[in-house]
Amino acid sequence: MESDQTITFCFDGSEIGVRQALARLMRDLQARSVRKVDRENVQLVLAEALNNIVEHGYPGDQKGRIELCCTLGSKGIDIVVIDCGAEVPDVVLLPYDTPDPKTRLHDLPEGGWGWALIHILTARLVYSRSNGRNRLELHLPFSPQDSSDHDTG
Amino acid sequence: MSSSRYDNTQVVTIDENRIDAAIAIAFKDRMRDLTENGPAHVILNLDGVEFIDSSGLGAIVAAMKQMGQNRTLQLAGLMPNVEKVFRLTRMDTVFRIHESVDAALSANAG
Numbered sequence: 001m002e003s004d005q006t007i008t009f010c011f012d013g014s015e016i017g018v019r020q021a022l023a024r025l026m027r028d029l030q031a032r033s034v035r036k037v038d039r040e041n042v043q044l045v046l047a048e049a050l051n052n053i054v055e056h057g058y059p060g061d062q063k064g065r066i067e068l069c070c071t072l073g074s075k076g077i078d079i080v081v082i083d084c085g086a087e088v089p090d091v092v093l094l095p096y097d098t099p100d101p102k103t104r105l106h107d108l109p110e111g112g113w114g115w116a117l118i119h120i121l122t123a124r125l126v127y128s129r130s131n132g133r134n135r136l137e138l139h140l141p142f143s144p145q146d147s148s149d150h151d152t153g
Numbered sequence: 154m155s156s157s158r159y160d161n162t163q164v165v166t167i168d169e170n171r172i173d174a175a176i177a178i179a180f181k182d183r184m185r186d187l188t189e190n191g192p193a194h195v196i197l198n199l200d201g202v203e204f205i206d207s208s209g210l211g212a213i214v215a216a217m218k219q220m221g222q223n224r225t226l227q228l229a230g231l232m233p234n235v236e237k238v239f240r241l242t243r244m245d246t247v248f249r250i251h252e253s254v255d256a257a258l259s260a261n262a263g
Contacts, residue, residue, distance in 0.1 A: 015175040040204075040234045047206040051174040101243045105222055110215045113207040113242045120241055 004032070005072040013058045013066045013083060018050040021068060032072060037143045042070070042077060045121045048114040049081055049136060057085025057134065076123070076141040083134050093127050095119045154180075156187045162261045163191045164254055166198040172209030180209070184216035193224050196257045200230025205238050214244065225249065229257040 007028045011021040022043055029039045050066060058064050067082040092115040099109035099116075119125065124139035156165050165187055172180055188195050197213065199205075205213075217226035229251040231239065239245040251257035 015173075019171070019173060019175050040237075043204060044206065044234075044238065047173060047204075051206065051208060054174070098242045101247045105218060108214050108218060108247065110211040110218070111207060113210060117207060117238070117241060 007032075007070040008068065010065050010067045013050075013054050013064050013085065015051070015054055017066070018047065018054060021050065021066070022047060025068070025070060029070075029072075034072065034077070035143070038077065038140070041121050041140055041143070042079070045118050045138060045140060046079065046081075048118050049138070052088075052114055053081070053083045053085055053134075057083050057088070059086070076139055079138040079140070081134075081136045081138075084132055085134065087129055088127055088134055088136070093125065154183050154187060158192065159258055160262070161192045162194040162196060162258060163188065164196045164198055164258075166200075166254075167202055170201055171204045172202055172212065173204065173206045174208035177208040177212040181212045181215045181219075184212075185219055188216070188220055188224075188226075191224075194227065194261050195220065195224065196227050196229050196251070196254060196261075198229050198254050199235055200232070200253070202235055203232060205235050207238075207242070210238055210242060210244060214247070217248070227251060227257055227261075229254045 007025065009021070009024070011017045025046070026039055026043060029042065046068075053066055062085070064084045069080040071078045097116065099112045101108070118138070121140060122138045123141045124137070126137040128135045154165055154167050156163060158164075165184070169176060197216075213226075220226055227249040230253050231250060236245070236250070239248065239250070251260060
């Protein structure tokens with residue numbers, strides 16, 4: 001299945017492993033002429049998904065590997081992430097809103113945005129678990145061509 | 154990170170180009186060291202930061218909380234990608250955000 005439009009690799013499920021994997025993926029996507037706005041969306045969604053695995057799937061010293069597969073389609077990017085860590089709780093897989101910012105200073109959330117960001121930026125999210133392996137499928141549609149955010153680079 | 158002082162305002166500039174899960178805790182601790190007993194307003198200069206994730210965002214919120222009720226943490230120089238994370242999480246309603254450090258200093262002087 002490996003082709004020009006598919007990027008597959010494995011890495012350590014650690015904070016530094018995630019950082020290096022994202023840097024590699026960004027280079028690979030740029031080499032395939034994926035626009036900056038789309039690369040940045042991929043980076044944000046994957047940072048959240050992969051950091052969740054490192055923090056909750058492989059807590060403490062139980063570090064494991066993470067497998068990443070990214071396929072470029074005509075309308076968007078399909079991503080599959082596989083790990084052998086703890087099961088993902090059902091509750092985070094339902095679309096939900098970001099924490100309410102209208103609270104007093106000391107009640108402000110210091111986290112809880114990760115899955116919300118994943119839901120906002122993906123058009124499809126499928127999670128399954130079998131034989132002790134978690135499989136997360138994400139689809140990120142390409143941004144419209146006239147997207148004014150920031151284009152090249 | 155480096156820090157400079159202008160009257161009642163302190164400017165903290167981040168040298169890292171990412172604020173992510175790998176440095177979130179170190180960032181929060183460094184901010185405490187730099188801003189403890191400092192002036193009322195702190196401007197965090199993010200103009201060199203290309204990427205932030207929810208861990209980094211949490212560390213910035215934590216940095217503001219540890220400064221206490223009577224001081225403000227303001228942000229300046231957000232790249233579009235960084236600004237987007239604040240917007241999507243609605244944290245852009247919590248922080249005062251300036252286009253640049255110069256704009257932030259003028260706003261706080263006036």
